[in-house]
Amino acid sequence: MTYTPTIYDWRDSLVAIDQLFTARGQAVRDGVTSRGVLVANPEPGGRGELYMQLPTYFDAATNLDATWTASRIANGAIMRIPIRASVQLIHYTAITGASANGQPWSNEQPWANDENWAFDPVAPINAAASEGEVSLEIDMSDYGQILSIGHLFGVEVDGYDFTHKVTDIIYDDSDVATVTVSPPLRRDVTTSHSAKFRPKMLAQCTTAREAPRGLRSRRHMEWGQLHFVEALV
Missing domain, CATH: 2.40.30.290 (Elongation Factor Tu (Ef-tu); domain 3)
Structure with missing residues (x-):
């Protein structure tokens, strides 16, 4: 039986303010398999990583997208993330x-x-x-x-x-x-x-539980830095 992962598109409203893509060594700490298992096993040739910073969101619709995304990434979802806010482009x-x-x-x-x-x-x-x-x-x-x-x-x-x-x-x-x-x-x-x-990558978040910092004034979603690891699909 062939395993076909579910892939979620990153919400268009969640525009990053900066992104950094790295391709490090043979192993990535807290790597994530396509089935959502955290590992630190070597991957020949290394794996892609993405560091991303999101702003504070103020409108209701974007905050709904942000809270939905926080739940998805906390459950190990594979996200299709556009890389747009990077000097590397x-x-x-x-x-x-x-x-x-x-x-x-x-x-x-x-x-x-x-x-x-x-x-x-x-x-x-x-x-x-x-x-x-x-x-x-x-x-x-x-x-x-x-x-x-x-x-x-x-x-x-x-x-x-x-x-x-x-x-x-x-x-x-x-x-x-x-x-x-x-x-x-x-x-x-x-x-x-x-x-x-203008590439996209398939990735899972390793900081999903720490990055969402909650709501300011009960309505503005705030984020710390997000760290994603390439999903091996």
Whole structure:
């Protein structure tokens, strides 16, 4: 019998104020299996981790989302978390061209910043690579050589989302990048897949019982720092 985990989408209203993705060594303290078991066993190639800080929320609808999320993560739920509030992403001003989809906030309103809304820029995978490999070819010809060491990108395969950090990169004369990644690829990828520069990751929270700090004035949800570990699905 094949185990298919339940995955919950992170609530859109819970916008982080900062996020840091790390890909550490062979073992992660308090790692979490896809069945919600806390472990500290080695994982070849390491596992992704995400540190995230949320603001205090003041409106009723967002606080309902926050309390729902606090319950989900405390029960070991696997969350699909978008990484948006991180300096590790390619800056939106560097991403131009036909593949830079989304609608820019440029309507002359005071809050307009020209950053794309629903921004999901991608680049084609240039050659197939197998699960467990740490090297991948990405065709960056639509953008130029804007992907660098330290940047993040994601891959979505069969509805599962994975985030990788660039640990080394070499470009050829056609702007095809050979990228060394950490953690390793979690699925086989082909030229039908894309590298996503606004990635998502599947993760479980290891600080779920400590991070929610309760309600201020009985209505404003407050959070400490959240620490998530990549769910091995």
